[in-house]
Amino acid sequence: MIPFSPPRMDQKIIDEVIDTLKSGWITTGPKTKLFEKKLTAYARHKTTLCVSSGSAGLELMLRWFGVGKGDEVILPAYTYCATANVIIHCGAKPVFVDVNENDFNISVKEIEKAITKKTKVIMPVDLAGFPCDYDEINSLVKKENIRKLFIPKTNEQKSLGRILVLSDAAHSIGAKYKGNKTGSLTDITVYSFHAVKNLTTAEGGAICLNLPKPFNNAEIYKDLNIKSLHGQTKDAYSKVKIGNWRYDIVEAGYKYNMTDVQASMGLVEIDRYDNDMIVKRKQIFDQYAAEFSKYKWAKIPVYETPEKSSSYHAFLLRINGIDEEKRDKIIQSIFDKKVAVNVHFIPLPMMSFYKNLGYDIKNYPVSYKNYSCEISIPVYYNLSKENVQTVVEAVVESVEENI
Ligand SMILES: Cc1ncc(COP(=O)(O)O)c(C=O)c1O
Numbered sequence: 001m002i003p004f005s006p007p008r009m010d011q012k013i014i015d016e017v018i019d020t021l022k023s024g025w026i027t028t029g030p031k032t033k034l035f036e037k038k039l040t041a042y043a044r045h046k047t048t049l050c051v052s053s054g055s056a057g058l059e060l061m062l063r064w065f066g067v068g069k070g071d072e073v074i075l076p077a078y079t080y081c082a083t084a085n086v087i088i089h090c091g092a093k094p095v096f097v098d099v100n101e102n103d104f105n106i107s108v109k110e111i112e113k114a115i116t117k118k119t120k121v122i123m124p125v126d127l128a129g130f131p132c133d134y135d136e137i138n139s140l141v142k143k144e145n146i147r148k149l150f151i152p153k154t155n156e157q158k159s160l161g162r163i164l165v166l167s168d169a170a171h172s173i174g175a176k177y178k179g180n181k182t183g184s185l186t187d188i189t190v191y192s193f194h195a196v197k198n199l200t201t202a203e204g205g206a207i208c209l210n211l212p213k214p215f216n217n218a219e220i221y222k223d224l225n226i227k228s229l230h231g232q233t234k235d236a237y238s239k240v241k242i243g244n245w246r247y248d249i250v251e252a253g254y255k256y257n258m259t260d261v262q263a264s265m266g267l268v269e270i271d272r273y274d275n276d277m278i279v280k281r282k283q284i285f286d287q288y289a290a291e292f293s294k295y296k297w298a299k300i301p302v303y304e305t306p307e308k309s310s311s312y313h314a315f316l317l318r319i320n321g322i323d324e325e326k327r328d329k330i331i332q333s334i335f336d337k338k339v340a341v342n343v344h345f346i347p348l349p350m351m352s353f354y355k356n357l358g359y360d361i362k363n364y365p366v367s368y369k370n371y372s373c374e375i376s377i378p379v380y381y382n383l384s385k386e387n388v389q390t391v392v393e394a395v396v397e398s399v400e401e402n403i
Pocket of ligand 1: 053054055056079080082083125168170171191192193194203204205
């Protein structure tokens, strides 16, 4: 069986994790702090806080901005549930909008139509690793008529004076937009290091802070550090230093910290990410694109344009002219040929929880259309050229058996 996306676990990662296990310090400590510094240098935003997951990072930032009851947050209908669930956790309303047909990303035109005086945050998602239209999104929130609609409640909202752009870059570490990497493209960006991600720490995430003046990102980092550790004024690592035991609780914070065991994996991967992981994944994308472009029924995903390059996270192949039922049959045939595939994603308005809240997929026709003919095929570091060929053959045969 060719698996879908196993993590790359080699001796270097094993050695670094063992080094941490033997060091006597396994939770948040020096390795997490070093990983944060490396991430900041990598994407050139202002500062980074590592957390226990991408979901935790997104939720922490919504809460930091004071998002709650009566507020609206705009996000694409086409994303993983984490992007929307964190909005629900905060008591706010997710406002789904449709996506672009060509690249699966949130449509800026649809964002503009969805903005109301209740909108506090826009959460674009770099689907499959391809960056959203950030110049357009960043200019939209600064437009005079849009700024005028914004009603700030908290100090953070007053200081920003406009809608916050919180990008969900769960898939897109290493992707570039006009020469800059995700992490530095919006006010705040959140990465996920979950096991299927390009850069994994088993579970984990990072908040990239890049807030404009008058915000002091270094001070916000300190606040978030406290917020991510139960509102405790000292973390466990500083508390064990001689005589430094006393601490205070300044708020009912969360337990969202990353451990040094997790950070050890990230430390190995970040150092070789651009010259190794990204290179390898791009080769796989290029090979798939070259092979599938021989077939009229295949629609190759956009992954490079003059202004953007993907992190090559997931290859979202579409089959022209098929419906959802036929797509599901093709998927079954591919599995029968011992190749694991997936669908990224079932649009959220199709999920029971969101349907029960009144969302209807009929209002997101492009999301439905993209979803119904989409099959994500394997992409991972150790997928060889021969494996890619096997996947291509399995997909081609399965499509031709079914259409
Ligand atoms: C688009 C998107 N956002 C957020 C997340 C949440 O990341 P995590 O699993 O690290 O919480 C994921 C995870 O798969 C995702 O795909």
